[in-house]
Amino acid sequence: METIEQAYNKILTDENLMESITHGTNRYPFDFFYDDLALFDFNCIEWHWHTELEFVYVESGTVTFWSGEKHFVLSEGNGVFINSKILHRFHSPDGAIIPNFLCMPCFISPEDSLIYSKYIQPVISSSLTFQVFYKEIVWQAEILEIIKKIISVQDEKNVRELATSALMQEIWLNLCKHVNIKNEDNYSYASASSQARLQLMMQYIQQNYRSNISLDNIADYAMLSKSTVLNYFRKYLHTTPINYLINYRLNEAAVLLRKTEKKIITVSNETGFNNVDYFCKLFKKHYHLTPTEYRKK
Numbered sequence: 001m002e003t004i005e006q007a008y009n010k011i012l013t014d015e016n017l018m019e020s021i022t023h024g025t026n027r028y029p030f031d032f033f034y035d036d037l038a039l040f041d042f043n044c045i046e047w048h049w050h051t052e053l054e055f056v057y058v059e060s061g062t063v064t065f066w067s068g069e070k071h072f073v074l075s076e077g078n079g080v081f082i083n084s085k086i087l088h089r090f091h092s093p094d095g096a097i098i099p100n101f102l103c104m105p106c107f108i109s110p111e112d113s114l115i116y117s118k119y120i121q122p123v124i125s126s127s128l129t130f131q132v133f134y135k136e137i138v139w140q141a142e143i144l145e146i147i148k149k150i151i152s153v154q155d156e157k158n159v160r161e162l163a164t165s166a167l168m169q170e171i172w173l174n175l176c177k178h179v180n181i182k183n184e185d186n187y188s189y190a191s192a193s194s195q196a197r198l199q200l201m202m203q204y205i206q207q208n209y210r211s212n213i214s215l216d217n218i219a220d221y222a223m224l225s226k227s228t229v230l231n232y233f234r235k236y237l238h239t240t241p242i243n244y245l246i247n248y249r250l251n252e253a254a255v256l257l258r259k260t261e262k263k264i265i266t267v268s269n270e271t272g273f274n275n276v277d278y279f280c281k282l283f284k285k286h287y288h289l290t291p292t293e294y295r296k297k
Contacts, residue, residue, distance in 0.1 A: 019050040029104035030164060032154045037063065038095025045090040047237060052102035053124070054082040055171070057147045061096025065089075067130050068236050079133040079144050081175065084124045087195065087236060099151045107165070108172050119176050126181035139178050146171050197222055198232045205245050209252065210272045215241055249273065250286050257295045264291050 012021060023031035029052075037043045047066075056065075057079040065072050065080055066089040074080060082088050084105065090098065105124055109115035133140040133147075146167055153163040204221045205213065218241050219226045233241050253271040256262055265276045273279035283291050 019048045023050070023052050023102045024104070024107075028161060029107045030101065030161075030168075031103070032099070032101045032151070034097070034099050036095060036097055037061070037090065037092040043092045043095050047087055047089045049085055049087045050102065051084050052104055053084055054100060054102045055147055055150075056080050056082070056090075056098050056100040057144065057151060059097040059099055061092050061094060061098075063090055063092045063096045063098060065130075065132070066091070066238070072132050074132065077135045077144070079147055081131045081133070081143075083126075083129055086129045088130070101150060101154075103168060108168055119172065122181050123176065123179070128179055128181055131175070131179055139174060143171055143174050146174070194232060195236065197224065198236050201229065201232070201241065202244070205241070205248060209245060209249050210270065212272070212274075213245065245272075246282060247286065250283055253279070253283060253291070254287065254294065257291055267291065 012019065023029070031052075035045070037045065058074045058076055060076055062076070063074045065074055067082070067086055072080075105111075105120050106116070108120055133144050135141045135144055150164055150167045150171075153160055153167070156163065201218050201222045204218060208217075215226050215229065219229045222229060224232075229241055233239055233244060237244060239247075249271045253267050253273075256267045256270065260267075262270070264280070268276040268279035271279075273282075280291055283289075283294070287294055289297065
């Protein structure tokens with residue numbers, strides 16, 4: 001498989017953590033990636049979500065998969081399905097090869113079809129946020145074999161699209177036979193409402209990170225108590241609002257260091273750090289490089 005190496009591999013997201021890139025085309029809404037987590041900053045694909053369905057296979061290494069407050073360690077030969085519009089994250093301590101593919105639900109069957117309304121819509125609107133596949137469980141091992149076939153046919157020029165489409169229907173048939181999609185209404189509404197509030201707070205932080213904002217400011221903006229704000233961040237992002245703010249400032253500082261020739265003290269001030277020594281200390285702790293070393297690298 002051919003991989004595309006970049007100095008800083010990243011998942012590009014908008015202010016709500018929705019992935020910015022379009023996967024596939026209107027005529028063929030499917031996309032395949034052969035990702036090596038060692039090429040990503042800190043061996044990590046950070047928090048993001050997308051409207052596409054996603055299937056991930058661990059070809060080598062060990063990966064920790066996070067979705068909301070839940071996380072699972074996936075070893076070689078295992079995989080995971082991630083439903084539409086679900087926040088998720090991947091991390092590997094030593095790097096891992098994770099072939100993965102995404103598709104719009106309509107790739108399996110058109111939205112105006114009986115198949116879509118009977119077998120696809122109930123799943124994407126259900127409480128099923130993800131499904132881990134373990135090779136030791138028979139029906140899950142069968143899906144893992146189909147996933148491996150889809151990965152394999154991406155190298156075929158003549159029948160790749162047709163074979164991929166047929167295999168995706170085979171995966172979905174197996175998934176529908178075994179997953180539980182009952183009691184979805186209340187769960188989906190509560191989950192969507194919580195994530196919407198969280199995204200609102202993240203957007204506030206991203207728009208005001210240059211200012212001296214506090215937990216009180218964030219809570220007032222979202223019209224929530226401080227304890228509820230802390231709970232949302234811990235539950236879905238496994239961090240605090242202030243740590244999220246600091247990390248966002250550091251990420252913006254890294255962009256300025258890469259793309260501009262601004263002085264370190266200017267970068268510090270423009271990203272909300274009032275003390276350049278404090279900024280340099282946090283930057284080195286986060287990136288394991290001083291701002292100057294980071295810029296040179």
